[in-house]
Amino acid sequence: MWSKRAAGVASSAALALALLTGCGGGDDDAVTAEQGFKVPDLPAATAVGAPEGQVNIVNWAGYVEDGSTDPKVDWVTEFEKTTGCTVNSKVAGTSDEMVTLMKTGEYDLVSASGDASLRLIAGGDVAPVNTGLIPNYADVYPALKNQRHNSVNGVSYGVPHGRGANLLMWRTDKVSPAPDSWGAVFDANSPYKGNITAYDSPIYIADAALYLMATEPDLGIKNPYALDQDQFDAAVTLLKAQNGLIGEYWSDYTKELQAFSSGDSVLGTTWQVIANLAQADGAKVDVTLPKEGATGWSDTWMISSRAENPNCAYKWMDWIISPKANAAVSEWFGEAPSNAKACAETADPKHCATFHADDEDYFKQIWYWTTPIAQCLDGRTDIECVDYSEWTRAWTAIKG
Template sequence: MRATRLALVAMAAVSLLAAGCGGKSGGSHHGGTGAGGFTPPNIPALTSLGQGEGQVNLVSWAGYVEDGSNNKDLDWVHPFEQQTGCKVNNKVAGTSDEMVSLMKTGQYDAVSASGDASLRLIAGGTVAPVNTSLVPNYADIFPDLKNKPWNSVNGKMYGIPHGRGANMLMWRTDKVTTAPDSWSVVFDPNSPYKGHITAYDSPIYIADAALYLMSTQPALGIKDPYALDQKQFDAAVNLLKEQKQIVGEYWSDATKIQQSFKAGDTVLGTTWQVIANGLTGEKTPVQTVLPKEGATGWSDTWMVAAKAQHPNCAYKWLDWVVSPKVNAQIAESWGEAPANSKACTLTEDKNFCTSYHAADAPYWTKVHYWNTPITQCLDGRKNVKCVDYSKWTQAWTQIKG
């Protein structure tokens, strides 16, 4: 599960990002500035595919690389091995920080990175641009997942989008009498549901507060919830310190928060679609909404190591996991919207893509996908420094006390 995806990012890792994020005058770097003003190392993409090397070493989130050992009905590894001759060796990582550390060892060929890791991998020269022409199924990826700030720099794709999801608002319909349409219900200090509200347990949740402030305090000038100058950051942190007084439980384990909603200990708060679906399947009366302010969310990207020892097999894997049938399997078993537009006709649940808004482009315009806060403001501002993720982790510790 995505339970422990966003662990605290070590100061050293963020320092590496800053070191890799040179300004416009980046001397030997090529291609100008990228997202937030940094220039990634000049690493060439693969120009052509050759024979597979016989194996591929992957780092992935749990559930993304299934070989039937966890569930005999979930196996897209063995068919890949049989078709390509590339044996899959997979290392499951529990956090984004662990993924970055593993990829830095040089022992792995590809990684299923979330947005809070991808910029670090790009800036540190750990991953290379991806030649999308060598990934035939890339053509069918939803257009609104391509060339985004967390997976590309200067129009160069650094990976293949795999799946996505939104962090929505969920409530018990038998406990919350008026259906909410705003995040205000989880931030109101006078909430009648005090002690039964939940919030996501991660420093990246500061972006949820910033997103709310974008609508409620426009004078702060927040344009991107991951690009906060000191004043904007302090406002978000103060809001979360106030919210702590009404939060009954912070969650990072999807199974545990599902149980808490089922028991009625929690009646309102942030959720994922897969959690809501699980509760509905258990006849727990819940509903979800993408609030009027929008929401944060995630988009995962398969990226190739800059020094991949098995680049041909890595590219074959990237194409395999976003092929329609496999992408449908992964999305449905894991609980996220598939990235391949052709996957929706191949899910077992024919309403799956409707439930997960897979092809609903207007829906996703309201989702601000996780990204890595860095000192070079991701919203393009040049005259101010933004607060980087190391400071987010420090503040999160203070917020929770």
């Protein structure tokens, strides 16, 4: 569905940002040094200088559109004309690929999801962001700022792009009664065995943990991304059992759309945009936020600690969260915008209502993807939690 913008413009301008130590406001949800999370001592910009002429971006498909996918979908061309910064885009298929690409030092920016951002911060691959240099940051929903996935010690490491939930979708002509719990995809006796789908990523272990948090309170899970060994083993056991029910794991949402449209999949985790597209194609599907809540994403634009084009990078971060551009990208991709003023700019006046843009009660039920680390993010200090490298190894074993 998406096409990527060609990259390859030669590197040119020298670094033009003066630097100092990172700045940013504090928040109770932020990761702190007291939790044992250590980060390299990297500076943040103090000023934005003359544009270097280009910016190199690693992004999710649909986040950097210049009209080549659809002539009507273009928020890059105006940016280039306004700033003089040519945009070179590299689409990444997974968070792991984003981390790998950012480690090369060849890219200035990344649209990182929460299962990548703390890895990038801890690895010194991204720098703190001086949000005072980004005027449109003032209009970002407060609930998206300085969260566990994009800040450490009260220091911001990026600007929020948008957010969404991982929902439960089913074929209304094949699944009855309508499910209201994630138990529907974990039921060992499910009549839909072989037609259930799940998201293909180690971070999906958190979905199992979230279900266990609600259904097996004796495990003591307080945060689906903060699992000690016993809690982690319980989630892995549940997912290994679920594997026998799965017809197909998905990461490319166009493939999930096809599977639900054809009936190969009738029940499983999804995104609101997939449901919208499936319904538009005539598929009999519906979605719900299950009673246990859900995992979800809040993507963050982060700047490389080795950015060769930091001035253009800062200009892009301000542009992509401006009301007009943020409305366009959130509507095209299918998510809630991060800028509160974007809702007045969407072509569909119901877009923000559909995606619960300003419904904080809705998003309080969402656990945004956050990189699991050894220091338990639920506040425990007397035990280590299982870090993301172990989640990755376990996921390979779960899928068999």
